[in-house]
Amino acid sequence: MQDQLLTQLGSLLVNGSLTDDAVLAATDEHPVLPILPNANVVKIGGQSLIDRGRAAVFPLLDELVANLPDHQMIIGTGAGTRARHAYSVGLDLGMPTGVLSILGTFVSMQNARMLHYLLAKHGIPFIEPVQFAQLPFYLEERRGVVFFGMPPYIYWQPNPAVGRIPPNRTDTGVYLVSEVFGARSMIYVKDEDGLYTADPKKDANATFIPRITVDELEALNLEDVVVEHNVLEFMKNARHSRSIQIINGLKPGNLTRALNGEHVGTIITA
C-alpha cells in the first residue's frame, strides 16, 4: 500500500501500535456520529415484567403502542427466571461461561418472540443480530422493532471476576445498542421504582435513590444494584449514552413520561 494513499490517521494506524496511547488518542479527534438519534431504546425486564404474564405485559404493551406515533422504539428483552434455572443446572453440570451465555440468549430470544407476536398486528418485527442492517428501515416504517437483549457473544463471552454467570447479559446488550446507535434515550422497564440502597424485595429498610452518578454509585459499593455492573462501567467510556433511566413498568404512565424525557424513576448519569 502506498503511503500517499493513506490519510495521516491511516498512516498512524497502519504503521503504529494499536496499544499506544498516542495512537489511540488520535482516533478520537472527531466526534462519533449518532446513527439513530431519534430512536429510544427500551428494555423490558424478564423476571421483573415478562415472567408476570398478561397482568404486567398487556398494559405495558398497550402503553408502548400508544407512544409509537411520537417515539421510535428499539425494544430489547430480558431473560428472567428460566435463565436462572438454566444457569443453575448449567453451573451444576460444569458449563463454561460461554455456554451459559448461549443459554441466556435462548431465554431472552423466547421473550423477544413472545413480545413480537403480541405486537405483530402493529407490524413490528423481531430482528436477530444479523438483521440489524434493516433496523433503520423498520423504525422509519413501523416505529419499533423487538430484539433479544443478550449481546451475541456466545462462546466468546468473557468470564466474570467472580463466579461463572455471564457478566454481559441483557442490561448490557441493550445498553450497547443504545450507545452504538447514539440513541435518544435508554430506558430500563423493571418492577421497582428504580435504584434502592438494597433489594427492596428483601430489605424493608431499603431507601430509594432518585438520581445518582456512576461514580457516586460505585462509592456506595452496594451489595446489589438494579442494573448490571458492566452497564455502569461502559457508561463511563460512552460517547453518547451517558444517562439511563430505570422505571417501574407496573405503574401506568411511567413509560410515556420517561419517553417524554420526564424523571419518573432513577436516573443514573456518567
Added chain:
Amino acid sequence: MNANSNPEPSTDQRHHVRSLLMRESLLDKQVMSSTETPVVRMLPDCHVVKVGGRSILDGGRETTYPLVEALGAALATHKLIIGTGGGVRSRHVFSIGIDLGLPVGVLAQLAIADALGNAHMLGTLLAPYGVVAIPPEIFGHLLPLFVQAAPGVIFNGDPPFSLWEHPAGMGRIPTHRSDAGAYLLAECFGCATVTLVKDVDGLYDRDPKQFPDAQFIDEITVDDLRERNLPTLPFDRALLDLISHARLVTRVQIINGLAPDRLERALRGEHVGTIIRKDAAS
C-alpha cells in the same frame, strides 16, 4: 442443585421456576460467589494458534509460507484451531471509519471481514493438509465436530462482538480484536495452549523495532505487566483482563513466527517466547 421444574408459589408477587438462583438477583455479590464451581473442558487436546495479520500474513509469501509449512508439520501431531488477525486492512478501515464518525461497534463489525479474508487465504494454503476456514456463523457450535473430522480448523480470530463491542476508555479502536477473540475461544473450550504468532520474539519493555536496546521479558504475570505499564504491547491490551479472569487457560505464549520451528515447540509446552501468566501459580 435442585432442578425441579414445579412452579414456585409467588411469595414476592413474581412467578419463578424452582432453581438455585430463583428469586436471587444476579447482581448480588454473594450470589455470584456461590456460582464459582468446577468447569468442564470441551476440547482439552486442541491448541489455539493466532496468526498475526500485520506481522505474518501481510508480509506475503516471505513471512507466510515458512509458517504454513510449520503449521502443516504440527498438524501431524496436534489438533490446531487457527485464528487470524485482520492486519493492515483492518487498520485502514478503522482510519476511514473513524474519519467518517462511525462508532466502535461499527468498526468492530467492519474488521471481522478483514480477519475473515485472511482466514480464507490461510485456509487456501493449508487446504492440502485438510484444514479450511470455517464461516463464523457455524464455527463455534460445530467446532467439536470439525476437529474430529479434520486435523485443524481456521476461523477469523475476532470475537463476534461486532455492534456490541465495548466502548473504549481511550480512542475508538475496538478493544476485543483477534488476540482477545482467540483467547476467549480457547478459554471457553478449555484448550491445551494458546500461542500468539507475531513477528517479534515476544514481549519487550519497549517496541524492539524502534528501540534496538529494548529488554526482552521472557515471562511475566498479568499483575506485574499491569504494574510496569509498558507504552506498547505486542497483543491486545484487553487480553490482560481476560487472562486475569481465566478459569482454564491461565497462560498465553507469544512467539516469533519468523522463526517457525518455535511453533511446534510452543505446542509441546516449551518456553520459546514470552509467557504471560494469570498469576505466579499458573
